[in-house]
Amino acid sequence: MVLKIQNVSKNFGGINALKDVTFSINEGEIYGLIGPNGAGKTTMFNLITNIFEPTSGEIIFNGENITALKSYKITEKGICRTYQNIRLFPQMSALKNVMVGGHCRSNAGVFSSVFRTKSQRKEEQELTKKAEELLELVGLLEFKDTFAENLAYGQQRRLEIARALASNPSLLLLDEPAAGMNEKETDSLYDLIKMVQSMGITVLIIEHDMPLVMKLCDRITVLNFGEKLAEGTPEEIQSNEAVIEAYLGKEEEEEIA
Numbered sequence: 666m667v668l669k670i671q672n673v674s675k676n677f678g679g680i681n682a683l684k685d686v687t688f689s690i691n692e693g694e695i696y697g698l699i700g701p702n703g704a705g706k707t708t709m710f711n712l713i714t715n716i717f718e719p720t721s722g723e724i725i726f727n728g729e730n731i732t733a734l735k736s737y738k739i740t741e742k743g744i745c746r747t748y749q750n751i752r753l754f755p756q757m758s759a760l761k762n763v764m765v766g767g768h769c770r771s772n773a774g775v776f777s778s779v780f781r782t783k784s785q786r787k788e789e790q791e792l793t794k795k796a797e798e799l800l801e802l803v804g805l806l807e808f809k810d811t812f813a814e815n816l817a818y819g820q821q822r823r824l825e826i827a828r829a830l831a832s833n834p835s836l837l838l839l840d841e842p843a844a845g846m847n848e849k850e851t852d853s854l855y856d857l858i859k860m861v862q863s864m865g866i867t868v869l870i871i872e873h874d875m876p877l878v879m880k881l882c883d884r885i886t887v888l889n890f891g892e893k894l895a896e897g898t899p900e901e902i903q904s905n906e907a908v909i910e911a912y913l914g915k916e917e918e919e920e921i922a
């Protein structure tokens with residue numbers, strides 16, 4: 666088991682954003698987190714990466730309790746994420762954006778950063794090479810010198826994934842990666858996430874695009890008003906009465922089938 670969410674709750678003032686949620690993710694799975702707007706999905710990502718600490722409950726990663734670890738420590742342990750709203754450096758090249766993602770794993774200390782030692786130059790070369798490989802993986806190598814802001818929307822989302830991969834995660838969290846994508850972009854996103862899985866990386870994905878979720882995910886948890894409504898395979902989720910009632914809706918159910 667890679668990640669265990671154990672009885673996690675989060676209150677913001679009077680709002681119970683998450684209530685006693687438990688689920689766990691196996692190594693190599695693509696695991697979906699779905700539910701209506703405001704169900705608590707992004708809050709769950711914010712707790713896993715410790716933007717906030719849970720009000721109660723524990724988060725266990727590879728057998729270690731990471732609930733109270735600082736965000737950068739969690740990245741070092743191997744969890745990396747993308748954001749619902751794209752967070753690239755708009756006036757930096759695609760290559761530099763990916764290299765920034767790799768820096769959190771770089772060994773360069775303050776001394777070598779100031780004096781640019783030989784070892785730092787070597788490390789910079791390695792980061793560049795790795796960033797180029799990742800750009801190739803996400804199909805953006807030809808745009809390596811293009812400012813992020815000049816890339817098409819779907820390309821920016823792929824660039825965000827490349828940047829997250831630069832820190833060598835074993836668990837990748839994707840927050841609505843298909844948002845705003847057209848059908849063609851969504852199809853190539855599917856291929857990319859499958860490729861990430863084949864590299865041995867476990868994926869936890871928040872997504873509203875139901876056909877994509879149902880095609881992509883091995884298992885799914887459905888949140889509703891901060892509570893776990895259901896957990897299961899895409900087939901089980903699509904036929905779960907409570908889920909259909911609260912989220913998928915009768916019409917959407919017909920569309921998915």
Ligand SMILES: Nc1ncnc2c1ncn2[C@@H]1O[C@H](COP(=O)(O)OP(=O)(O)OP(=O)(O)O)[C@@H](O)[C@H]1O
Pocket residue numbers: 677680681682700701702703704705706707708709749
């Ligand atoms: N920092 C915060 N301060 C106060 N309330 C918050 C905070 N973050 C989230 N909430 C509240 O917690 C609830 C869950 O929000 P969250 O963003 O996790 O939902 P979501 O499932 O990701 O929704 P969406 O699909 O719209 O992104 C909402 O009622 C939201 O207003």
